Amino acid sequence: MLVQVRRRPAFGSFWNEISEFEREINKVFGNIHRDETATGHQLDRYYSPAIAAWENDDHTALMVELPGVKKEDLKLSVENNVLTVTGSRKRHATPEKSTWLRNEIRTGDFSRTVRLPQGVDTTKISAELANGVLRVVLPKAEEVKPREIRIN
């Protein structure tokens, strides 16, 4: 399938750029599904977990909401300065003869891709999964850390 992506103006931050890109894709797929079925989102191959990002002088941090995901079902990788979180969430085990009354939780494969800012020391990235939240710490390389310049 051909997806046309509009370039954003240059002033947007990298996070915005990625999210705009994703929105663009979501919009394209969304329209197709709406035409075919009311529960179109279930046809998507992957779901996208929610993310947040912030930074301080020392590092940039990324948080990904992954409730119900086990560490062994999660993969985190960096290539060409693009960070990818993929994995799958298993459906709850239900005893035999049980009846579903409500199903709002999406299970199955998920994927989320984030372009990292310049100057991340990719050899020192660390990640921790706790209480259904993945926290990724992206340390800044020495040369991009803010520093005061002494005036002689």
Add this chain to the structure above:
Amino acid sequence: MSSNNDVAVMQQDNTALRRQAEQIATVAPLTDIFETADAYVLKLDMPGASKESINVTMDKDSLVIRGEAQNIFNQSAKVLYSEIQGAVYHRNFNITESVDRNSVDAQFEDGVLTLKLLKKEELKAREIQIK
């Protein structure tokens, strides 16, 4: 567009993001419910919540679930992007007569709260023996 304008736009964006991130929005956790022969089982997505913050109460006709996730945005950090809604979870469910009010089993694992509400003894499904 001049570079001065560009900087202004980015700063404005960040202020808006920070305001959004700091606002404590109440989120209704996504929930799955299934019924077994002797119980109703609820699974609620509450990522980031601590076990200690979770509070489950049940009265005559409702089940109330509350919890709190740690606020991830501290003052010294600059928020770059956020799709995460806030730090307070709250959801109510109506429950019927058939639920035993005295026994609820609660477990919190991997950001998912599992509640097992037992059915009253006389309402449990049972096999009827044919003589």
